[in-house]
Amino acid sequence: MNIKKVNFNTSSTTFYFAAGIAHLKEFVDVQHAVMLVDEQVFNQHAKRFKGWKTIILKSGEQYKKQSTVDAIIKQLIELGADRKTILIGVGGGVATDVTGYIASIYMRGIKFGFIPATILGMVDASIGGKNGIDVGVYKNMVGTINQPSFILHDLALLNTLPEIEWQNGFAEIIKHACIKDAVMFRELEANSLKKYQSKKTLLCDLIQRNALIKTNVVIKDEFETGDRKLLNFGHTFGHAIENTYKLSHGYAVAVGMVMACMISEAYQGFKDTNRVVELIKKYGLPVHQSYNAKKVIDVMKADKKKVKDVISYVLLQKIGKAVVEPIAISEVENIITQLEAK
Amino acid sequence: MNIKKVNFNTSSTTFYFAAGIAHLKEFVDVQHAVMLVDEQVFNQHAKRFKGWKTIILKSGEQYKKQSTVDAIIKQLIELGADRKTILIGVGGGVATDVTGYIASIYMRGIKFGFIPATILGMVDASIGGKNGIDVGVYKNMVGTINQPSFILHDLALLNTLPEIEWQNGFAEIIKHACIKDAVMFRELEANSLKKYQSKKTLLCDLIQRNALIKTNVVIKDEFETGDRKLLNFGHTFGHAIENTYKLSHGYAVAVGMVMACMISEAYQGFKDTNRVVELIKKYGLPVHQSYNAKKVIDVMKADKKKVKDVISYVLLQKIGKAVVEPIAISEVENIITQLEAK
Numbered sequence: 001m002n003i004k005k006v007n008f009n010t011s012s013t014t015f016y017f018a019a020g021i022a023h024l025k026e027f028v029d030v031q032h033a034v035m036l037v038d039e040q041v042f043n044q045h046a047k048r049f050k051g052w053k054t055i056i057l058k059s060g061e062q063y064k065k066q067s068t069v070d071a072i073i074k075q076l077i078e079l080g081a082d083r084k085t086i087l088i089g090v091g092g093g094v095a096t097d098v099t100g101y102i103a104s105i106y107m108r109g110i111k112f113g114f115i116p117a118t119i120l121g122m123v124d125a126s127i128g129g130k131n132g133i134d135v136g137v138y139k140n141m142v143g144t145i146n147q148p149s150f151i152l153h154d155l156a157l158l159n160t161l162p163e164i165e166w167q168n169g170f171a172e173i174i175k176h177a178c179i180k181d182a183v184m185f186r187e188l189e190a191n192s193l194k195k196y197q198s199k200k201t202l203l204c205d206l207i208q209r210n211a212l213i214k215t216n217v218v219i220k221d222e223f224e225t226g227d228r229k230l231l232n233f234g235h236t237f238g239h240a241i242e243n244t245y246k247l248s249h250g251y252a253v254a255v256g257m258v259m260a261c262m263i264s265e266a267y268q269g270f271k272d273t274n275r276v277v278e279l280i281k282k283y284g285l286p287v288h289q290s291y292n293a294k295k296v297i298d299v300m301k302a303d304k305k306k307v308k309d310v311i312s313y314v315l316l317q318k319i320g321k322a323v324v325e326p327i328a329i330s331e332v333e334n335i336i337t338q339l340e341a342k
Numbered sequence: 343m344n345i346k347k348v349n350f351n352t353s354s355t356t357f358y359f360a361a362g363i364a365h366l367k368e369f370v371d372v373q374h375a376v377m378l379v380d381e382q383v384f385n386q387h388a389k390r391f392k393g394w395k396t397i398i399l400k401s402g403e404q405y406k407k408q409s410t411v412d413a414i415i416k417q418l419i420e421l422g423a424d425r426k427t428i429l430i431g432v433g434g435g436v437a438t439d440v441t442g443y444i445a446s447i448y449m450r451g452i453k454f455g456f457i458p459a460t461i462l463g464m465v466d467a468s469i470g471g472k473n474g475i476d477v478g479v480y481k482n483m484v485g486t487i488n489q490p491s492f493i494l495h496d497l498a499l500l501n502t503l504p505e506i507e508w509q510n511g512f513a514e515i516i517k518h519a520c521i522k523d524a525v526m527f528r529e530l531e532a533n534s535l536k537k538y539q540s541k542k543t544l545l546c547d548l549i550q551r552n553a554l555i556k557t558n559v560v561i562k563d564e565f566e567t568g569d570r571k572l573l574n575f576g577h578t579f580g581h582a583i584e585n586t587y588k589l590s591h592g593y594a595v596a597v598g599m600v601m602a603c604m605i606s607e608a609y610q611g612f613k614d615t616n617r618v619v620e621l622i623k624k625y626g627l628p629v630h631q632s633y634n635a636k637k638v639i640d641v642m643k644a645d646k647k648k649v650k651d652v653i654s655y656v657l658l659q660k661i662g663k664a665v666v667e668p669i670a671i672s673e674v675e676n677i678i679t680q681l682e683a684k
Contacts, residue, residue, distance in 0.1 A: 010352060070408060073477060073484060077644055084649050105447070107646040108474060108485045132450060135415060142415060143450045144486065302419055304449045307426050 002208070006215055008129065008147045009222050015215075016152040017208050021048045021115060024088075024152065028113070032084050034076065036099045038091025041117045044160040049090075053079060057095050061242075061249070064094045064133050066142075072102055086111040086149070092118040092165070093125030093249065097143070100131030104144040113150040117157040119169020120250060123176070123210035126151050128218040128228075137243040138302050145223060151211075155204060163284070166193055168250025170283040171234075173206065175257060176213045178276060179230045182320030184209065185279070193283050230322045232305060233314040234260050237336075240299040241291055254285035263335060264315040267327070272319050293340040297333050344550070348557055350471065350489045351564050357557075358494040359550050363390045363457060366430075366494065370455070374426050378414065378441045380433025383459045386502040391432075395421060399437050403584075403591070406436045406475050408484075414444055428453040428491070434460040434507070435467030435591065439485070442473030446486040455492040459499040461511020462592060465518070465552035468493050470560040470570075479585040480644050487565060493553075497546060505626070508535055510592025512625040513576075515548065517599060518555045520618060521572045524662030526551065527621070535625050572664045574647060575656040576602050579678075582641040583633055596627035605677060606657040609669070614661050635682040639675050 002017040016023060035054045042049060042056055055075050057063065076085075087110065089099025096114045103112035116126040132143015170193060177185035184206075196203045214231065221228040238256025242249060258277055264270035277287050305312050310326045317323055344359040358365060377396045384391060384398055397417050399405065418427075429452065431441025438456045445454035458468040474485015512535060519527035526548075538545045556573065563570040580598025583589060589597070600619055606612035619629050647654050652668045659665055 066408065066412060077477065077480065077483070080643070082649050083646060105474075105484045105486060107483065108472065108487050130450065132447075135419065138419065141419070141449065142447045144447060145450050301422070304425060307424050 004212075006219060008219060011147045011149075013147050014150045015211065016150065017211070018155065018204055019152050020154045020156065021152070024115075027150070028086060028088070033086050033088055034079060034081055035088045035090055036072065036095060036102075038095045038117060040160075041091050041095075041157060045157060048154075052088075055079075057091060057098060059091070059094070061094055061134070064098060066133060066135075068098060069102055069133060072098070073106060076102075076106060081106070081110070083107050083110055086113060088113050088115060089126075090115040090117060092116070092121045096121055096126045096148075097131045097140070098133065100129070100146060100148060101133060101143050104131060104146040109146070111149050113152070114148050115152045115154060115157075117154075118161060118165050119158065119207065120165065120172055121169075122153055122207050123169060124172040124214055127211060127214045128231075129222065134243065137299055139239045139243060140304070141302075153207065153211075155200065155207075158203075164248060166197065167284045168248050171250030171253045171257075171280075171285055173210050174276075174279055174283065174285075175231075175233050175253060176210050177279075178257065178316060178319060179233045179314070179322035180213055180217070180320060182318075185275075185319050189275070189279055189282070229305070229312055229324045230314055232312075233257060233316070233322055236260070236300065236303060236305060236311060236313055237296070239303065240296045241289055244295055244299060245289060245291065247289065251286050252289075254280045254287065255289045258287045259336075259339070260313065260315060262339070263313060263327075264317075266335075267313075267325055268315045268317050268323065270316045270318065272316075275319065276316075291336075291340060293333070293337040296336055297329075300332065301329060346554075348561060350561060353489045353491075355489050355557075356492045357553065358492065359553070360497065360546055361494050362496045362498065363494070366457075369492070370428060370430070375428050375430055376418065376421060376423055377430045377432055378437060378444070380437045380459060382502075383433050383437075383499060387499060390496075394430075397421075399433060399440065401433070401436070403436055403476070406440060408475060408477070410440060411444055411475060414440070415448060418444075418448060423448070423452070425449050425452055428455060430455050430457060431468075432457040432459060434458070434463045438463055438468045438490075439473045439482070440475065442471070442488060442490060443475060443485050446473060446488040451488070453491050455494070456490050457494045457496060457499075459496075460503060460507050461500070461549065462507065462514055463511075464495055464549050465511060466514040466556055469553060469556045470573075471564065476585065479641055481581045481585060482646070483644075495549065495553075497542065497549075500545075506590060508539065509626040510590050513592030513595045513599075513622075513627055515552050516618075516621055516625065516627075517573075517575050517595060518552050519621075520599065520658060520661060521575045521656070521664035522555055522559070522662060524660075527617075527661050531617070531621055531624070571647070571654055571666045572656055574654075575599060575658070575664055578602070578642065578645060578647060578653060578655055579638070581645060582638045583631055586637055586641060587631060587633065589631065593628050594631075596622045597629065597631045600629045601678075601681070602655070602657060604681070605655060605669075606659075608677075609655075609667055610657045610659050610665065612658045612660065614658075617661065618658075633678075633682060635675070635679040638678055639671075642674065643671060 129147040135141035234257035237259040238252040242252035261273040471489040477483035576599035579601040580594040584594035603615040
């Protein structure tokens with residue numbers, strides 16, 4: 001186990017890397033804890049949750065919505081959860097987003113921690129305090145920013161992870177490489193998903209490295225006034241197609257990164273779109289999705305990153321170096337309409 | 343107009359006392375504002391809201407619930423509200439609680455301000471950053487603590503205030519006197535509701551004084567680990583009967599204060615229950631409500647102020663001096679069951 005405590009503006013989070021759920025009892029009082037566990041994770045690892053109060057969360061982004069929140073709050077009341085209760089979210093990004101959100105509003109805020117059970121969760125979704133739910137096709141339209149007390153990684157949970165979830169996780173790893181780490185980009189080019197799956201130490205190192213890339217960006221800019229926006233690379237277009245075309249998050253971001261690279265060529269003279277496309281393909285992710293430009297633009301117009309008629313688009317100058325470029329929504333509309341036919 | 347800026351832990355609120363809605367344009371950009379206005383206030387003062395984007399809120403505690411939040415969020419998306427939008431809640435405690443809550447979760451948090459349109463709102467509900475909604479009979483079960491950017495008092499809005507709402511507001515004023523201000527308690531004994539209604543300067547002074555009593559308690563203890571709990575005087579029992587017996591908030595608190603006085607006699611040797619009872623009666627408020635002890639205890643068991651099996655009960659040592667006494671829920675149950683028959 002590798003313990004690392006990081007400080008945010010008004011709170012701190014302790015990481016327990018390369019740990020196990022069994023370690024949890026060393027720092028959480030079982031009597032005061034309620035676990036919100038993703039259904040698939042619970043079914044595949046039921047033994048690990050013995051002795052803990054658990055509420056089962058249905059798996060999938062379609063359950064990241066208000067009716068799920070309503071149902072869980074009802075269960076928390078029935079369980080007698082009070083202000084001393086700590087909620088522990090176990091699962092992918094949906095489980096941790098929903099847990100963080102409920103803990104932030106239940107009785108005006110109680111403590112919470114995360115045990116991410118996917119690559120995506122470990123390197124991205126569990127980190128940074130953003131939580132929330134979708135409203136219709138609008139992703140994360142409602143939520144808060146509130147840091148978990150702890151994040152514990154149990155790599156044994158990855159043993160049952162489906163291939164598509166490995167791919168989803170690597171979409172965010174590739175994103176981190178694109179915006180912040182050219183060395184890691186080359187490492188990803190030299191390796192493969194199979195290699196990371198078979199070499200646990202290599203994987204463990206990659207996960208911890210990516211968790212800390214995201215953490216460091218967030219620490220510098222918790223409330224997303226500057227550098228944190230870079231983490232949205234691939235996400236503007238990605239979010240606009242994710243729910244509309246029922247893509248997994250990583251798939252949508254992969255397509256979004258390719259779109260952002262093409263826009264980067266025009267606005268920033270970016271020259272390595274092809275390397276990004278090849279790397280995305282190498283990790284089993286899609287580089288294209290047919291779409292209806294009008295539908296996509298309608299969702300983009302409601303994107304949280306849009307302020308009035310301008311979108312803060314994250315573009316690449318080169319691999320490892322990203323910038324935020326304000327682009328008028330009308331221009332984005334032109335680009336997306338032109339590319340629709342291709 | 344009397345401007346006063348107060349600082350909380352991580353934010354500040356500017357009070358505009360003795361002001362008017364017409365002043366709003368001096369510090370709020372109309373283009374970026376959406377007003378959430380209580381239906382009765384809007385109907386009675388429609389002219390004042392001309393030129394502002396408005397969403398109408400149905401009047402009454404029964405609308406302080408998730409389905410109202412869902413409907414407003416949908417309207418905000420349709421209006422194109424983004425992260426630069428400021429929400430302005432206009433009305434009583436329900437309007438400001440709902441507005442503060444929605445602003446705290448919409449797009450993970452946008453700015454908000456309040457124009458309380460009731461005495462209760464001006465002296466209590468709009469102040470301190472607590473917001474939220476009820477879940478079934480459980481009051482404020484869901485919410486956040488988040489301070490408004492501004493609070494503006496327009497006493498002209500009180501011209502149409504129904505008598506019961508004057509009484510509701512004075513319940514909290516009497517509460518402030520009981521826990522913090524023996525001088526004001528005597529002033530209230532010497533005056534009457536009619537006198538305050540007819541003498542605007544007397545009323546203006548009383549409202550500002552009470553707004554600052556509450557503000558000062560909150561500043562010292564924003565997240566309610568100590569002194570802020572005193573503001574719950576009359577509220578433990580009050581909240582337990584409010585929704586169950588469909589009482590107005592002030593009526594429930596008035597009955598709750600009498601209950602707290604009786605418990606104070608036993609636990610703190612308090613001797614002035616009769617003076618509190620007489621003052622409550624003088625301002626048109628009830629001092630008794632028939633109840634079913636089992637029902638009341640069930641709601642109390644889910645009260646946010648309960649931690650495990652102990653309730654932090656706010657009791658009086660004397661008029662103007664309150665203390666928090668931890669009482670086992672089983673003892674509270676005994677007392678309430680004994681008093682049920684009386």
